[in-house]
Each structure stands twice: as structure tokens, then as C-alpha cells.
Amino acid sequence: MADPDNRWNRRLFLHVPAIFLVLFFVLPLIALVILSFWQTENYKIVREWSATNYVTLATEPAYFVFFVRSLFLAIGVSIFSVAVSWPIAFFIVRHGGRYKLILSLLLAVPFLSGEVLRLISLQGMLGPTGLVNGVLLKIGSAPLRFIMYSNWATFIALVYLYLPMVVTTVYLSLLNFDFRLTSAASSCGANRFQVFCEIVWPLNLSGTIVGFLLCFIPTLSASLAPRFLGGPSGVLYGMSIAQQFGESGTWALGAAMGVVLFLFSMAVLGVFSLGIDLRRTGFTGMGRL
Amino acid sequence: MYAQASNERLTKWLMAAILVAAYGFLYMPIVHILFASLSSRPNFPYPPEFDYGSYIRLYTNTVYQSAFLNSLIIATCTSILSTVLGFLATVGVLRFAGRKALVYAAFFAGPLFVSEILLGISSMSLYYLAFELQGNMVTAIIANSVHCFSFCFLIMAALLYRYDWRMNEAAVVCGASPVRVFFEVMLPLTWSGILSSLIVAFVLSLNGLDISFYLLGATPTMPSVAWGALRYGVKPELYALSSIINILVFAAIIVLYFVARSDRQLSVE
Numbered sequence: 364m365a366d367p368d369n370r371w372n373r374r375l376f377l378h379v380p381a382i383f384l385v386l387f388f389v390l391p392l393i394a395l396v397i398l399s400f401w402q403t404e405n406y407k408i409v410r411e412w413s414a415t416n417y418v419t420l421a422t423e424p425a426y427f428v429f430f431v432r433s434l435f436l437a438i439g440v441s442i443f444s445v446a447v448s449w450p451i452a453f454f455i456v457r458h459g460g461r462y463k464l465i466l467s468l469l470l471a472v473p474f475l476s477g478e479v480l481r482l483i484s485l486q487g488m489l490g491p492t493g494l495v496n497g498v499l500l501k502i503g504s505a506p507l508r509f510i511m512y513s514n515w516a517t518f519i520a521l522v523y524l525y526l527p528m529v530v531t532t533v534y535l536s537l538l539n540f541d542f543r544l545t546s547a548a549s550s551c552g553a554n555r556f557q558v559f560c561e562i563v564w565p566l567n568l569s570g571t572i573v574g575f576l577l578c579f580i581p582t583l584s585a586s587l588a589p590r591f592l593g594g595p596s597g598v599l600y601g602m603s604i605a606q607q608f609g610e611s612g613t614w615a616l617g618a619a620m621g622v623v624l625f626l627f628s629m630a631v632l633g634v635f636s637l638g639i640d641l642r643r644t645g646f647t648g649m650g651r652l
Numbered sequence: 653m654y655a656q657a658s659n660e661r662l663t664k665w666l667m668a669a670i671l672v673a674a675y676g677f678l679y680m681p682i683v684h685i686l687f688a689s690l691s692s693r694p695n696f697p698y699p700p701e702f703d704y705g706s707y708i709r710l711y712t713n714t715v716y717q718s719a720f721l722n723s724l725i726i727a728t729c730t731s732i733l734s735t736v737l738g739f740l741a742t743v744g745v746l747r748f749a750g751r752k753a754l755v756y757a758a759f760f761a762g763p764l765f766v767s768e769i770l771l772g773i774s775s776m777s778l779y780y781l782a783f784e785l786q787g788n789m790v791t792a793i794i795a796n797s798v799h800c801f802s803f804c805f806l807i808m809a810a811l812l813y814r815y816d817w818r819m820n821e822a823a824v825v826c827g828a829s830p831v832r833v834f835f836e837v838m839l840p841l842t843w844s845g846i847l848s849s850l851i852v853a854f855v856l857s858l859n860g861l862d863i864s865f866y867l868l869g870a871t872p873t874m875p876s877v878a879w880g881a882l883r884y885g886v887k888p889e890l891y892a893l894s895s896i897i898n899i900l901v902f903a904a905i906i907v908l909y910f911v912a913r914s915d916r917q918l919s920v921e
Contacts, residue, residue, distance in 0.1 A: 369748070376744030377756060380737045380801070388763055388798045391774035398777045408780075451674055454667035464912055466671075468905050473678045475852070476901045477859020479875045480894040483882060484681035487688055487891065494684050497696040523681075526674065535810075555660075576765060584767035587861065591882060601769055608773055608866060614780075621773050625766070632765055 392625065399619035406612040416619035426603065426620070433600040436514065437582040440521045444529040444578050445571060447522075452534035457542070467534055474527035482591050485520050489592065512594025520588040525581060529574040536570020569639045576635060580628050600624065682898050689891035706888035707896075713889065715877055723858050723874040726789060730796040731853035737797070738804030738849055742812050745805075757809070764802040768862035771799055776866040792867040796860055800853035807852060811845030811915070844915035851904050859897065 399416055402409045420426050455466045473481060488494045489510045496506040509515045540563070548558045584601035593599065600620070607617025684697075689706050691697030710716055741760045749756045763771065775795040779785040819841075823833045839846070861875035868876065874893070881890055 373744070373748045376740050376748050380741035380744065380760065380805075381756070383737055384759065384762070384798065384801070387775065387794050388766075388771075391771070391778040392766075394778035394781050395770075395774040398781060447670065447674060450667040450670045454664070454671050458664060458668070465909055468909050468912070469675065470678070471908075472898070472901055472905050473682065475855040475859070475904070476682070476894075476898050477861070477875055479861050479878045479882065480859065480897055481681070483878065483890050483894050484685045486882075487685050488681045492696075494680075494696070501696070523678070527678065530674075580765055581767045584769050586769050587879070601767070604769060604773065608776070614777070617773060618777060621770055625770055628765070628767070 395618050395621050395625075398615055399622045401615050403613045403615040408614060416616045417623075419616060420619055420623060426600075429598055429600045429603050430623075432514070432598075433583055433585070436518060436521065436585075436599065437579050440518060440525065440582045441529075441575050441579040444522055444526050445533070445575050447526065448530040448533045448574060449571075451530050452537050455534055456537040456540075467531065470527040470530055473523070474531075478524060478587050481524060482520065482587060485523055485592065489516055489519065512592065512597070514593060514597050516592040516594070517585070517589045517597050517599070520592050521582045521585060524588065525578040529578045532570055532574030532577060533567070536567045536574075540567055572635050572639050576632060579631065583628065584624055685891050686895045686898070689888060689895045706892040710889045710892045710896075715872065716874070716889075716893065719872040719874045719877040722789070722871055726793055726796060726864065726873060727854045727858040729793045730800055730857035731850045733793065734797040734800040734804045734853045734857075735808075735846060735849045737801050738808055738853075739846065741801070741805045742808040745809065746812060746815070747817055760805045761802050763798050764806075768799060768860065771795060772863045772866035775863070779867070788868070789871060792864045792871075792873075795863045795867050796857040797853075799860065799863055800856050803856065804849040804853055807849045808842075808845045811848070812842055815842060844911045847911055848908055851908060855901055855904055 398408070400412050400414065402411055402413070402415060455463055459466050486493065490496075491506070491511055495510065499506055510519065544562050544566070545558050548562050549555075553561065584604070585599055586601035586605040589597045589599040589602045590605070593602070601624070604617050604620045604624070607613045607620065687697040687700045690703055691701050692703045692705065741756075745753050745756050745760065772795065775791065775798075779791050785791070815838075819837055820833050823837045824830075828836065859875055861879055864873050865876055865879070874897075878890055878893060881887060
């Protein structure tokens, strides 16, 4: 450690990216906290310290409703995505054979094509003139009302947006899982149910939790999907933040909402990370070191 | 015994069915949009036809042109900046961090767990509070880089963890300068990870709306123009734009596939 060469290397390789993150990731979050204790009047920021914004948040029931709605939606979307991801990832790992790589990469196409474009595609499917209702009208049935401008539409959209992410995380975890352990358990007399519950699931729990969080955190703050597909009763918390910074110009209140969202996300992250062993997620391949 | 085998087959087919359903769910809108963009009846484009009208209207629309150019600049700069930083971080964590490797890795993966909208509004707050600065291209590039950095770091870490660092030392012993070590030893062996990271960061920042939205002020980018147009109803031009991007992403994925495959062959040799 003492030789100067190594110290310079550490500075270059570890400290440059770390300083970049501190400057442009940590510092902005601090600025957000500061802003949340100031006020906005007539689209101008007034630098007076007070907790008015937080009082507004706590006393105005609308924000609480938005938050609870977002929370339930995020929990539902994440649990559904994890439940669907497991069979998909398991099938690719166990039976994918030489198509493993292409199957896992194909998941990335819908993920990489961007939120707005995916929402456009979804609107083409679910909207009043979309494919689903077009087909229903063609065969003479009534259009499905619940998939147009409702919380269900938001639910479908959010699953569509984040399912690839969850499948990929679970897939990476299973890929680094040593399946010989299951054969060992079987030959020791465990039935298939026991093998899954006592070997496969616990040893891939960390990867699953990471997948859950990578879906939960963005869905909790979803702002585009509900705005476009959610309809009048579908206002979500993230969408409300976006409005504070956009149309209504109440930046300080929006900042306070952002701080609440950040603290809540961190709390969830903290609780769940107790159950995470990063080495087991298969994320960086560190488990094999 | 027989019952168990058939049971196993049933599970296998059940999983396959879920997989097919999920891929169908993910790809149906994309295919539908492609047909819709090529049709004169975008609402129900079946049977498919081939009408390039919406593509021509898109091509001649100057708003989309400048927006596309801006997005291209942001995406290029972001992918380079975040890949360089991600590369430094990967080498740092794998080689120089020692016992603190997990701490640094968790910190570098941190932006992944902070949603884009928070990253956008917090960066906007910082620039506004510190410099009274409205958003511009540079701030958008930096904020996008923070977001993409984590992806780059994870991609390169996944591909570099089995790199044999003794090769660098061997090259140094033979008298190579650090720059030469990088270009003649590391780059030929790790180019697949670096290229994957460049592609993913490029595509992510090309399409990232939330971050750019807050940091750009009045500069139009492709997602923000598409978002603006979306609020006034979906037009066939948007379908065309969406299809073009989907095809580009698809091409990028095919490149990634061949990169990953050649990398695997390399490691087998």
C-alpha cells in the first residue's frame, strides 16, 4: 500500500469516478434538501428557511392519497413482475441451451427503446383506438373500458416498462447459481418442492430482491406513464412532483416531495439490503471470485 | 417415477408458455407500431400495407431534425463520458480497492437506485441554486452520465472480473508505458465490455426523457419533442419515429450479440 505508484493508481481509478459522483450525484441531492426548506412565490425562489413545505405535505390529504396510490401500485407491479420473471429466467437458464444469449438480449430491446416511445407503442395497443379495442370492435364486442385511462392501464404500462429489468436481474442471479446443488439435494431425498424452497429460492433471494428494488423504486416515482395513461383518477406521486417543477412552478414544494420520496426509497432500500448479499446477486460476477 | 417425469415436462412447458406470453406482450406493441407507421389507416393497420407517407412527413419536419441532432450530441458525449468513468471505476474496484471493494461497488451502483426524476430535479436544483443557471446541453450530458455510469460500471465489471491483471504487470516488466499497456494489452482483451457499455449508454441517453427534460430548458431533444407531441394526441409521425428508434435499438442488440459471442469464443480459446 505504501508504494507511491499504487497510491496514484488508487487516486486515478477510484477517486476520479467517486469525485464525479459526489459532485453530480450527492451534491444535487443536498441541493434538493436545501431547496425543500425554502419557498417559492410567483415562480421565484425565496430564500427563507422554514418547514412550510413539509407541513403542507403532511396536512394536505391529496398528497397522501397520491403517495399511497403510488405505493400500492409499485408493490403490485413489482410483485407481479418478480412472479412472472422467475419462470422466464429459470426457463432461459435451464432450457435455453445455445439460445440463452439471444433470449436474454432480446429482453433488452423493449427496455432500451425509451420510456416515451414505449408509452407511444402502448397507447397504440390500449388506447380508445388501439389494437385491443380495435380487435374487440371488429369481432363485435364492446371495448374494454378498464384498460383506457385508468390505474389498470398504468399498471400494465409499468409492468411493460420494468419487466425486462426484473427478468434480467433474476436471470443473472440464476446464471451464477450452481445447479449441481439441486441434484445433490435430490439425491439426498428432497422432493422438488423442497429443492426449490430450501435451495434454489434462498440462494437466489439476493438477486430477486435487487430485481424487486430495481422495479419498485422507479415505479414508485413514475411520472410519465400515469400522466399519459392513468386518466383523471390516476394521479401518482411522481407525476405530482413533475407538475410542481413544471406547470405550477412550485419548485420548493416539489423539492420537499422529492426529499420525502428519496428518504422513503432509502428506507426501503435499507430494510431490504439487510437481506442482500451483493456477492450472491450475480450482478458483477463477484460471487465467483 | 413416470409421474415425476411427466410432471417435470409439464412444468417445463408451463414456463415456456409464460416466456412466450411475456415476449409476445413485450413485442406486440413494437410490431403493431411498425405496421401502423407503414399504413394509411394507423388505428387498425391490418392487413399490413406499405405506405411511406408518415416517414416522409417525419423526415421533412425541421423540429424533429434539430431534436434528433441534439439527442445525438447528448447521447454521444454521455456514452463516452460514462464509459470512461465506468472503466476507471471498474478497474479501481477490481484491482485497487482491496477490502473496500464492496463499499465502492455499492456507491458506484447507487444512481441505479435513485429514480431518474429525482436525479433530474435534484440536478436542476443544484445548478439553479449554485449558479442561477438554466439547463443547457452540458448539464444534461452530466446528469445523463451519472445515470448511465452505473450501467456502464456494472456491464464492464461483469465482463472484466475474470481479467488476468498479471498480463498488465508482464507488459510493464517488458518496458511498456501505461498507455501502451492499455492499447496493446487491455483494449484487445476487453473491447467487448467497453463496446457494450458504449452502446448501452448511448441508447439509454438517446431516449432518456426524465433527466433531460428538467435540465434542457428550451432545447428540444427527441424524447422531449415526442413527449410534447404525445400530449396533443398520437400522430402517425410519432409511430414512424418510434419504429426507426426500435429498429436502431434492435440493430444495436444484434451488434451486442455478436460482441458477446466473440468474447465467449475468445475466453474459450
